[in-house]
Structures are given as C-alpha cells and as structure tokens.
Amino acid sequence: xxxxxxxxxxxxxxxxxxxxxxxxxxxxxxxxxxxxxxxxxxxxxxxxxxxxxxxxxxxxxxxxxxxxxxxxxxxxxxxxxxxxxxxxxxxxxxxxxxxxxxxxxxxxxxxxx
Amino acid sequence: xxxxxxxxxxxxxxxxxxxxxxxxxxxxxxxxxxxxxxxxxxxxxxxxxxxxxxxxxxxxxxxxxxxxxxxxxxxxxxxxxxxxxxxxxxxxxxxxxxxxxxxxxxxxxxxxxxx
Numbered sequence: 536x537x538x539x540x541x542x543x544x545x546x547x548x549x550x551x552x553x554x555x556x557x558x559x560x561x562x563x564x565x566x567x568x569x570x571x572x573x574x575x576x577x578x579x580x581x582x583x584x585x586x587x588x589x590x591x592x593x594x595x596x597x598x599x600x601x602x603x604x605x606x607x608x609x610x611x612x613x614x615x616x617x618x619x620x621x622x623x624x625x626x627x628x629x630x631x632x633x634x635x636x637x638x639x640x641x642x643x644x645x646x647x648x
Numbered sequence: 649x650x651x652x653x654x655x656x657x658x659x660x661x662x663x664x665x666x667x668x669x670x671x672x673x674x675x676x677x678x679x680x681x682x683x684x685x686x687x688x689x690x691x692x693x694x695x696x697x698x699x700x701x702x703x704x705x706x707x708x709x710x711x712x713x714x715x716x717x718x719x720x721x722x723x724x725x726x727x728x729x730x731x732x733x734x735x736x737x738x739x740x741x742x743x744x745x746x747x748x749x750x751x752x753x754x755x756x757x758x759x760x761x762x763x
Contacts, residue, residue, distance in 0.1 A: 544688070571754075578652075578738060578754040579691075625690060634698060634745040635706055636681065636752070640690035 537562045537630045541639035549647045554598075554613040556642045558626030561607065567629040568609045570600060571638075574622045582624070585609060596620070621646045650675045652755035654739050660761045661729055669724045669758050671739030679745040680722040681706070681752070682714065684735040691738065697722055698745055729762045736760075 542557040560566050569584040583594025590602045596619075600611045611624060627638040652673045661667055673680065681696040683706075693706030697716040711733055713725040722741075726733060737758045742750040 541690075578756045579740075579752075580754075581751050584751070627691075629745075631746075634679075634696060634704070636683075636693055636696075637707070638683075638691040640688060 537566065537628050537637060539568075539626050539628050539637060539639040541624075541626050541642050543642050544640065545643050545645065547645040547647060548616045550618055551615050554611070554616045554620065554644065556611040556624050556626075556644065558600075558609045558611065558639060559607050560609060560626075560628055562628065567631065568600075568602065569627050569629075570594065570598070570609075570611050571625045571627065572622050573625065573641075579625065582611070616644075616646045618646050618648065620644060650753070652739055652741055652753050654737075654755040654758050656758060657756065658759050660763065662763050663730055664728050667726050667729060667760075669726075669737060669739075669760070671722045671724065671755060672720050673722075673739075673741040673753070674720065675741065675743070675753070676719065677741035677743050677753075678719070679743070679750070679752075680716065680739065680741045682712070682722070682724045683738045683740065684708065684733075685738060685757075686735050694724070694737075696745075729760075731762045734760060734762045 538561045540559045570582040571579040583592045593599045625638045655670045678699045682694040683691040692708045695714040697703045739755040740752045742752045
C-alpha cells in the first residue's frame with residue numbers, strides 16, 4: 536500500500552536560513568506526490584506536485600522539492616525562510632488504483648526572527 | 649470566484665444528534681472528498697466521490713455517510729455523532745481524480761465539537 540512519512544513533526548529555522556522539510560514515500564510503482572501548506576486557521580493550498588516530467592519540482596513562494604527514487608524521498612526545500620512561511624506543511628500521495636489521497640501527519644514550521 | 653464552501657464553519661453538538669455539514673463547489677469538478685484533521689494524525693480521507701451518484705470509502709469512513717445527488721454538492725452526514733468525531737473537517741474538489749494531474753481545492757474547514 537502507498538504511504539508517506541513526514542520525518543519531523545516540528546521544524547524551527549531562523550529567518551533567512553534554508554528550510555528542509557522531509558518526506559519519504561512508500562510505493563510499488565511510480566508515485567504521485569505533492570506538498571500542501573496550511574496557514575493558521577486556513578484551508579490547504581497546493582505548493583507543488585510531482586508529475587514525473589522532472590525530478591526537481593518548483594512550486595509557489597520559492598519552494599521546491601526533489602523526487603529521489605533511490606531514496607524514496609520527496610523533501611521540500613526553500614533557500615531562505617520568511618516569517619510568512621510559518622505554517623503546517625503536508626506531504627501526500629495519490630493512489631491511482633483506488634483514487635484515494637493519503638497525507639502525512641504534517642510538519643509545523645516555525646520561523647524565528 | 650472559484651471556490652469550495654462549507655457550512656457551518658463551527659458547530660457544537662451533543663452525542664447522538666444527527667448533523668449535516670454541507671460542501672459546495674462552483675468549478676464543475678467531478679471529484680470531491682471529505683477529510684478530517686486531527687493533531688498528530690494529519691489529514692485522513694473519510695469518503696470521496698468520483699462523480700454524481702458514485703461514492704466510495706476513504707481510510708476512516710466509520711460513523712459517516714455521504715451523498716452526491718448533484719455535481720456541485722457533497723454533504724457529510726453524521727447520523728449519531730460521538731465525541732471521537734470531534735475534529736476539523738475539510739471538503740475538497742478537483743476536476744478529475746488524477747492525482748498530480750489535477751489540483752485539489754480545499755474548503756475553509758468546519759470545526760466540530762461533540763459533547
């Protein structure tokens with residue numbers, strides 16, 4: 536069965552430093568992967584999605600993620616954190632056989648001034 | 649404006665009192681879905697619908713019902729709510745159920761407290 540694991544429940548970074556949010560996936564075939572962001576008291580917004588066209592995926596607000604099949608990872612990165620990046624981030628996958636979406640448990644990003 | 653709307657946004661109820669949370673989208677999307685969000689557990693899919701009159705269970709369907717009589721609406725029904733259904737609920741929709749080929753759009757959420 537497909538699944539995703541977010542390796543950190545909380546991450547703290549200083550403003551202006553790089554962000555790394557880790558996500559590993561489990562899939563028996565080519566996965567369908569994405570990252571969503573949830574700002575406090577808001578719904579979820581798509582950051583980026585892996586469509587198999589390129590292993591490095593660029594998203595909104597300067598975020599990007601790299602699909603690494605050998606490591607079964609899809610980590611989210613940003614070169615320089617901004618205060619507005621403080622939010623909860625969800626990695627997820629879609630199972631095309633059952634049409635289900637599966638989300639990770641979330642990583643709460645804190646950005647320190 | 650393209651959007652997914654949910655009502656009510658906040659609801660306090662008592663055990664056993666039937667309730668319905670409505671979800672509506674104005675984008676002519678085929679695929680709609682309900683999730684619950686709980687601390688430490690992330691989002692878990694409750695039910696989804698591929699199109700009108702086509703629904704199926706997600707990972708946590710127990711205690712919930714859904715219907716899809718019209719393309720735009722996908723209500724979530726709790727026939728006999730229990731305290732363990734206290735949660736934050738999100739409705740979402742996408743044009744088609746094609747994983748990363750389509751973007752899911754989420755509603756603003758409904759916070760439910762069952763006493």
